[in-house]
Amino acid sequence: MTIFLQILPFLIDGLVTTLLVSGSVVLIAILLGIPAGCTLVFGPIWLRIPIRLYADFVRGVPILVLLYFVYYGLPAIKVNLTSMTAAIVALTAFKTAQIIEITRGAFQSIPIGQTDAAKSIGLGLIDRFIQVLAPQAIRRFLPPFVNSVVDTVKGSSLVSLLGIVDLMLSLQQVIGRTHVALPLYTIGALMYFAINFPLSVLSRRLEKRFI
Amino acid sequence: MNDIPLEPVISMAGVTKSFGSNQVLKGIDLAVTKGQVVAIIGPSGSGKTTLLRCINFLEEYDGGSIKIDGIEVGYKDAVGERRRRSDRDLARVRSDAAMVFQQFNLFPHLTATQNVMLGLVKARGKSKTEARQIAHRWLARVGLSDKFEALPSQLSGGQQQRVGIARAVAMEPKVLLLDEITSSLDPELVGEVLAVVKELAVEGRTMILVTHEMAFAKEVADRVVFTDQGHVVIDASPATIFNEQPNDRLQVFLSRVRSFGH
Numbered sequence: 001m002t003i004f005l006q007i008l009p010f011l012i013d014g015l016v017t018t019l020l021v022s023g024s025v026v027l028i029a030i031l032l033g034i035p036a037g038c039t040l041v042f043g044p045i046w047l048r049i050p051i052r053l054y055a056d057f058v059r060g061v062p063i064l065v066l067l068y069f070v071y072y073g074l075p076a077i078k079v080n081l082t083s084m085t086a087a088i089v090a091l092t093a094f095k096t097a098q099i100i101e102i103t104r105g106a107f108q109s110i111p112i113g114q115t116d117a118a119k120s121i122g123l124g125l126i127d128r129f130i131q132v133l134a135p136q137a138i139r140r141f142l143p144p145f146v147n148s149v150v151d152t153v154k155g156s157s158l159v160s161l162l163g164i165v166d167l168m169l170s171l172q173q174v175i176g177r178t179h180v181a182l183p184l185y186t187i188g189a190l191m192y193f194a195i196n197f198p199l200s201v202l203s204r205r206l207e208k209r210f211i
Numbered sequence: 212m213n214d215i216p217l218e219p220v221i222s223m224a225g226v227t228k229s230f231g232s233n234q235v236l237k238g239i240d241l242a243v244t245k246g247q248v249v250a251i252i253g254p255s256g257s258g259k260t261t262l263l264r265c266i267n268f269l270e271e272y273d274g275g276s277i278k279i280d281g282i283e284v285g286y287k288d289a290v291g292e293r294r295r296r297s298d299r300d301l302a303r304v305r306s307d308a309a310m311v312f313q314q315f316n317l318f319p320h321l322t323a324t325q326n327v328m329l330g331l332v333k334a335r336g337k338s339k340t341e342a343r344q345i346a347h348r349w350l351a352r353v354g355l356s357d358k359f360e361a362l363p364s365q366l367s368g369g370q371q372q373r374v375g376i377a378r379a380v381a382m383e384p385k386v387l388l389l390d391e392i393t394s395s396l397d398p399e400l401v402g403e404v405l406a407v408v409k410e411l412a413v414e415g416r417t418m419i420l421v422t423h424e425m426a427f428a429k430e431v432a433d434r435v436v437f438t439d440q441g442h443v444v445i446d447a448s449p450a451t452i453f454n455e456q457p458n459d460r461l462q463v464f465l466s467r468v469r470s471f472g473h
Contacts, residue, residue, distance in 0.1 A: 113312060113314050113316035114318065116269050116316060117312060117316035117317070117318070118318075118329075119267070119268075119269060119301075119302070120269065120306075120308070120309050120379070121305075121306060121329065121330030121378065121382055122306025122330055122333075122335070123302060123329070124298050124299050124302040127334075131318075131329055131333060132318055132329075136318075136319065139320070
């Protein structure tokens with residue numbers, strides 16, 4: 001029992017790193033992905049094409065390849081990033097592509113009749129967006145978005161491969177020293193679960209409420 | 212008020228429209244004067260709905276002219292050249308030709324009252340207080356006094372369509388466009404919607420309706436326009452259309468419609 005109390009602060013440090021990485025990735029990806037996704041739906045063709053290519057390409061590449069590309073590949077062109085920055089850049093690149101897709105889907109699944117109706121009562125482009133389309137898009141956006149956040153938290157365990165001491169790596173280090181594998185992996189799994197389960201519940205709630 | 216309107220509210224001349232290589236409207240001429248109710252009938256694919264959607268530019272017409280109160284709907288002349296109106300410009304023209312849709316197209320995130328208020332506030336620039344009063348008045352008129360705060364999902368099809376009518380007519384449009392507004396309703400709900408339309412007709416509102424309800428067209432319309440294959444085949448009084456049937460294609464169409472028991 002004492003051993004668990006000794007290692008707990010260490011694991012919590014790892015957990016904090018995991019949350020920090022996931023949190024910044026999600027935040028930056030929202031800031032980039034939602035405007036890009038809206039542009040993909042409403043923007044001019046010369047902006048839509050590069051966004052489309054980016055989203056398709058990045059989503060077709062394993063996250064691990066992205067991570068290694070940014071951390072080990074970019075120094076070849078004199079872009080040297082710390083492991084933490086590289087991890088956030090790579091994961092954000094991936095998450096942004098996902099959020100672009102979720103945003104696009106949220107708008108495009110709104111029946112065209114909504115736009116027709118908004119036009120026929122004299123709403124201009126901006127009012128159609130703010131009053132009619134965006135409120136409906138948000139409802140369609142939230143459930144897949146929350147699932148995507150869960151994926152981010154789980155997927156962030158890959159950053160341990162760049163030597164970042166997140167929850168995953170802190171577990172491995174503790175196990176390396178104590179040789180107590182099963183209970184510690186169980187604790188680690190429970191910690192991931194403790195973050196993600198409420199999110200899953202939230203996602204299900206949102207689906208029930210809005211769909 | 213003038214007894215003789217100088218110009219029709221709606222005037223269409225030589226309107227053409229193609230979807231790809233398929234020409235749906237092949238030169239439509241149609242004029243509707245103030246207070247007239249015009250029913251457009253015809254086989255499916257004859258371009259009725261497209262015609263209606265061109266009037267408020269939900270479909271862009273390729274050639275010809277459509278004017279509401281003398282103002283060209285979708286385009287303006289710029290040095291003899293036809294240029295599409297800006298979105299803001301279009302919005303203003305469109306609000307003069309509010310439409311009621313087959314699929315209702317109510318805004319699902321807004322209550323019945325908010326659905327009616329939206330255009331009044333955003334397009335007509337009315338205060339929320341005034342818009343709410345107008346919305347309540349119209350919802351009451353269509354028999355929904357107890358549904359002010361209901362969301363569309365809490366309403367029956369007939370109730371939803373009555374909100375749709377209130378939303379359109381509250382804009383006080385110069386013409387009301389009704390696009391097969393009873394086609395997606397259960398038969399027992401059709402009556403309540405048509406009753407509302409009939410009241411609006413009696414009150415002297417200018418309306419163009421595309422409909423499959425022949426009995427209704429006969430009862431409520433001042434004029435019936437039969438379209439087929441992108442042309443206006445005949446434009447006459449309901450009595451002429453339904454009793455005399457002065458055209459072969461019209462006869463075939465009416466006999467088909469009747470055989471389905473409407």
